[in-house]
Amino acid sequence: MAQSGQVADAVSQVTGRPVELVEITTYGDTSREHLAQIGGTGVFVAALREALLRGEVDFAVHSLKDLPTAQPAELVLAAVPEREDPRDVLVARDALKFTDLIASSPTGVARIGTGAPRRMAQLNAYARAHGLEIETVPIRGNVDTRIGYVRDGKLDAVVLAAAGLNRIGRSDEVTDFLSVDTILPAPGQGALAIECTAGDAELIAALGELDDPLTRAAVTAERALLAALEAGCSAPVGALADVPPLSAPLERGDSRTDGQIVKEMRLRGVVGTTDGSTLVQLSTTGPVPDTHEGALALGRVLAAEMLAQGAAGLMGERAQ
Numbered sequence: 001m002a003q004s005g006q007v008a009d010a011v012s013q014v015t016g017r018p019v020e021l022v023e024i025t026t027y028g029d030t031s032r033e034h035l036a037q038i039g040g041t042g043v044f045v046a047a048l049r050e051a052l053l054r055g056e057v058d059f060a061v062h063s064l065k066d067l068p069t070a071q072p073a074e075l076v077l078a079a080v081p082e083r084e085d086p087r088d089v090l091v092a093r094d095a096l097k098f099t100d101l102i103a104s105s106p107t108g109v110a111r112i113g114t115g116a117p118r119r120m121a122q123l124n125a126y127a128r129a130h131g132l133e134i135e136t137v138p139i140r141g142n143v144d145t146r147i148g149y150v151r152d153g154k155l156d157a158v159v160l161a162a163a164g165l166n167r168i169g170r171s172d173e174v175t176d177f178l179s180v181d182t183i184l185p186a187p188g189q190g191a192l193a194i195e196c197t198a199g200d201a202e203l204i205a206a207l208g209e210l211d212d213p214l215t216r217a218a219v220t221a222e223r224a225l226l227a228a229l230e231a232g233c234s235a236p237v238g239a240l241a242d243v244p245p246l247s248a249p250l251e252r253g254d255s256r257t258d259g260q261i262v263k264e265m266r267l268r269g270v271v272g273t274t275d276g277s278t279l280v281q282l283s284t285t286g287p288v289p290d291t292h293e294g295a296l297a298l299g300r301v302l303a304a305e306m307l308a309q310g311a312a313g314l315m316g317e318r319a320q
């Protein structure tokens with residue numbers, strides 16, 4: 001509701017037309033099943049898409065990371081607005097930072113709540129690499145439920161998306177931001193998708209005013225990676241495409257065309273076993289894609305390299 005309200009305001013601003021919010025509860029909102037079981041099939045998305053197809057709403061707002069990678073022919077992503085903070089964050093007891101938490105739990109082993117195989121894989125891999133032990137505990141529920149486990153002392157910390165907390169004005173709960181060098185976010189994390197039916201050219205054009213081409217290129221590359229790995233949104237896959245700032249003066253390797261700096265997009269990807277014992281983590285760079293196909297190619301190239309390193313064998317856990 002919070003993120004849809006923000007999009008509604010933005011749409012009103014660019015179109016000069018009022019927007020009415022229609023509340024729809026999805027299976028993902030009410031089910032307490034583990035995401036590893038129900039994820040990947042659009043549990044947060046399906047009910048909204050049905051409402052679109054029935055003509056009950058004109059457009060829908062999704063968290064982009066919840067969208068299945070296959071796009072239905074009847075629907076279009078009219079806009080991908082500028083991305084929020086893509087990082088995962090820690091909400092820990094005693095305002096602890098991640099490194100202090102895992103080094104100094106009174107029980108010896110920090111208990112960290114997250115239902116996402118991707119987060120488990122990378123948290124466990126980090127702990128192993130530093131000779132530490134942590135316990136990842138599968139949890140689900142809304143922000144209050146998840147933070148409540150820390151308040152009640154049942155868990156030492158929970159991991160959440162920064163974007164979700166920011167959008168509901170709860171970023172003050174964050175005790176540490178997890179560097180994307182340690183924990184790559186889910187493909188599309190922090191971005192929104194504004195979707196409508198394919199027939200309405202006028203609406204598509206109006207919503208398109210909110211599109212941010214750089215965010216769209218980044219999430220297209222991330223999702224192409226996910227699709228090419230044949231993984232769903234609950235698989236232990238992280239990906240982030242960004243445009244690293246060019247350092248001045250220009251260094252070797254920076255490309256120029258007619259004196260113009262061509263910015264590079266970097267795509268990083270990770271796949272791992274949830275126990276963190278094995279990770280395949282690679283990155284690639286190329287000129288910032290200026291076509292949909294170019295963005296898809298960036299993701300597919302990295303996926304091929306990750307598959308060559310054995311990525312497919314690490315994703316068998318997703319059905320558990």
Ligand SMILES: NCc1[nH]cc(CCC(=O)O)c1CC(=O)O
Binds near residue numbers: 063163
């Ligand atoms: N898996 C559910 C979900 N889908 C989008 C967000 C957060 C907002 C975002 O990533 O844009 C969350 C919660 C979370 O991962 O903590």
